[in-house]
Amino acid sequence: MLLVCLLGGVHMVAATKKPSLSPIEAIVRPVDLAQHEFEVELHLPAEATAKPGALALPAWTPGSYLVRDYARFIDRVRSVHGGEETPLTSKLDKQRWPLAASKSGQVVRYRLYGNELTVRTNHVDGTHAQIIPAATFMVPEGQKDRPWRIRFEGFPKGWKVATGLEESEGGYAAPDFDTLIDSPFEVGTFRSHTFEEEGARFEVACTGDHNGDEKRMVEGCQRIVAEVGKLFGGFPFKRYVFLITFSPKGGGGLEHLNSTSLLSDPFRFEKAEGYYGLFELMAHEFFHVWNVKHMHDPVLGPFDYSGENYSRLLWFHEGFTSYMEHGLVLKAGVVPWAQIAKELGNQWTQQIQRPGRSEQSLEESSFDAWIRQYKPHEFTVNSTVGYYDKGEMVGWLMDAAIRAGSKGEKGLPDLFAALWKRHDGGITDAKVRKAFEELSGAAAAPFWDAYITGREELDASLIEKAFGLKMDLRAPWELLPPDELRDADAVARAKAWTGLTFGAPSPAGDPAAVLNVQPGSPAFKAGISYGHEIVAVEGWRTMTGTDVKKRLADVPVGKSAEITYVDRGRVQVVKVKVEASPLRILRILPNALANATQKAAFTAWTGQPYPALPLPPKAEKDK
Numbered sequence: 001m002l003l004v005c006l007l008g009g010v011h012m013v014a015a016t017k018k019p020s021l022s023p024i025e026a027i028v029r030p031v032d033l034a035q036h037e038f039e040v041e042l043h044l045p046a047e048a049t050a051k052p053g054a055l056a057l058p059a060w061t062p063g064s065y066l067v068r069d070y071a072r073f074i075d076r077v078r079s080v081h082g083g084e085e086t087p088l089t090s091k092l093d094k095q096r097w098p099l100a101a102s103k104s105g106q107v108v109r110y111r112l113y114g115n116e117l118t119v120r121t122n123h124v125d126g127t128h129a130q131i132i133p134a135a136t137f138m139v140p141e142g143q144k145d146r147p148w149r150i151r152f153e154g155f156p157k158g159w160k161v162a163t164g165l166e167e168s169e170g171g172y173a174a175p176d177f178d179t180l181i182d183s184p185f186e187v188g189t190f191r192s193h194t195f196e197e198e199g200a201r202f203e204v205a206c207t208g209d210h211n212g213d214e215k216r217m218v219e220g221c222q223r224i225v226a227e228v229g230k231l232f233g234g235f236p237f238k239r240y241v242f243l244i245t246f247s248p249k250g251g252g253g254l255e256h257l258n259s260t261s262l263l264s265d266p267f268r269f270e271k272a273e274g275y276y277g278l279f280e281l282m283a284h285e286f287f288h289v290w291n292v293k294h295m296h297d298p299v300l301g302p303f304d305y306s307g308e309n310y311s312r313l314l315w316f317h318e319g320f321t322s323y324m325e326h327g328l329v330l331k332a333g334v335v336p337w338a339q340i341a342k343e344l345g346n347q348w349t350q351q352i353q354r355p356g357r358s359e360q361s362l363e364e365s366s367f368d369a370w371i372r373q374y375k376p377h378e379f380t381v382n383s384t385v386g387y388y389d390k391g392e393m394v395g396w397l398m399d400a401a402i403r404a405g406s407k408g409e410k411g412l413p414d415l416f417a418a419l420w421k422r423h424d425g426g427i428t429d430a431k432v433r434k435a436f437e438e439l440s441g442a443a444a445a446p447f448w449d450a451y452i453t454g455r456e457e458l459d460a461s462l463i464e465k466a467f468g469l470k471m472d473l474r475a476p477w478e479l480l481p482p483d484e485l486r487d488a489d490a491v492a493r494a495k496a497w498t499g500l501t502f503g504a505p506s507p508a509g510d511p512a513a514v515l516n517v518q519p520g521s522p523a524f525k526a527g528i529s530y531g532h533e534i535v536a537v538e539g540w541r542t543m544t545g546t547d548v549k550k551r552l553a554d555v556p557v558g559k560s561a562e563i564t565y566v567d568r569g570r571v572q573v574v575k576v577k578v579e580a581s582p583l584r585i586l587r588i589l590p591n592a593l594a595n596a597t598q599k600a601a602f603t604a605w606t607g608q609p610y611p612a613l614p615l616p617p618k619a620e621k622d623k
């Protein structure tokens, strides 16, 4: 029932909901594009200003759980009446301005500075304007249900607008403030591509030059969209917009109701991995239409934009979306299994090496998103897990548990499809547990106790059992190339470990500063800590982290090395024991012993045949 209703169109539903309220009109104008300045003029109808109140700006934008205090980018807030401008001074708090009562409505104008190109901040310059509504539009308190009309004036000739909102009377209409906040705008000279899928219209708006094949990007996008549509039996919208901006070092995406903002480095397409990364990002954000936008923890909408909204389910909303993106791009045939096997192997390796993996549960990591996810510090890896990264691996384990429990009949995609079918307004931990139990035939508590509320080590045997894959864990030296593996000296060097981690070399040529020290490691016991500069090993000057590692590898395992470091200007010398590395690296390989059920489960997950076994080494030919 609900599905049918949603297919009728989000905007139509909302538009018929509140027919009687006069809209707030907003005009967005450039002030000085080269200087990243623009302004907003709000026309508040009389009903919205009948009583004294306040104008409030959001502190954060949904999907990115950090208070960003967007009000710091706003100034010159004034009310405009008959050509007279009156500054609105005496702010009520960091993001609220007083609004006097007026029987005839009010006009309020303010300037914004937008010079940060991320998917959650405004960016305006001579080439385009990316307008993030949460950072841009103030709303009268208590007036969130009122419709909006947005117009763009004074931008350079030829600039167009891409947004998920519908066009209306020379502008764009939002049925309420929540929908406006969920509809970013790209204003500029982007290239438009369109395609249709299952009766829905898709637009891909590409901003900025790049070294890739845009046709390949759009075709891949369509195949991904089709796969997600198949899973959920159609789309809960009539129109969806991918906003892609190419900018050096750009990355990340943000999900919205019927659009998404994606940022990509323009020069990543010289290698196929560049396309793979973009396709996975598309799949991730598009899957969020269901997992987060329509189905979510009740706390994640309607939102309180003034501050933190705490959820314990971000492992499900984000981590599981990160896992699902792999199966979707594989099924769409736009990323090969070898790439996904590499990515999953790397992620698993990172999780089993993370020093803080037993310090925090996924549920706790979700709850703490607001203070930790976007505010990491040097000790973060020692005290936390990430709801994205560990959540992705636990999504894989849950998929495996469902497939093993259902003899390959069902998997995690079925859990999402089941939740969507019975979707009744909110996702709770209890509903996810129930769906898991129905599909896997197993009790949920042991899985949750281990991986969601608990902090147990990831169990590779679950993956092996479900998909027949070999989870091949190796010590670093076991992965040396064959000739080095036969070289005792090379093996001894690869074993050397003290627990020190270094960042990228300093461009200024500063000595190697320690990035992290593994708790309990020899370097940790010797008192070396974050930020210490290692200047010599065994009396030899070292400049970079690589230098330090090389000199330490000269020391046989079991012996001690003399390390000279600088701590706040003081030179210190300590002895550090070199040990055999306890770190393990995961490779995901096919297994000759995989049975038909396991192979079928692999194919059900990936849409691909079970991977071929590597050929045995070739015999030397006679000469």
Ligand SMILES: [Zn+2]
Pocket: 255, 284, 285, 288, 317, 318, 321
């Ligand atoms: Zn996400």
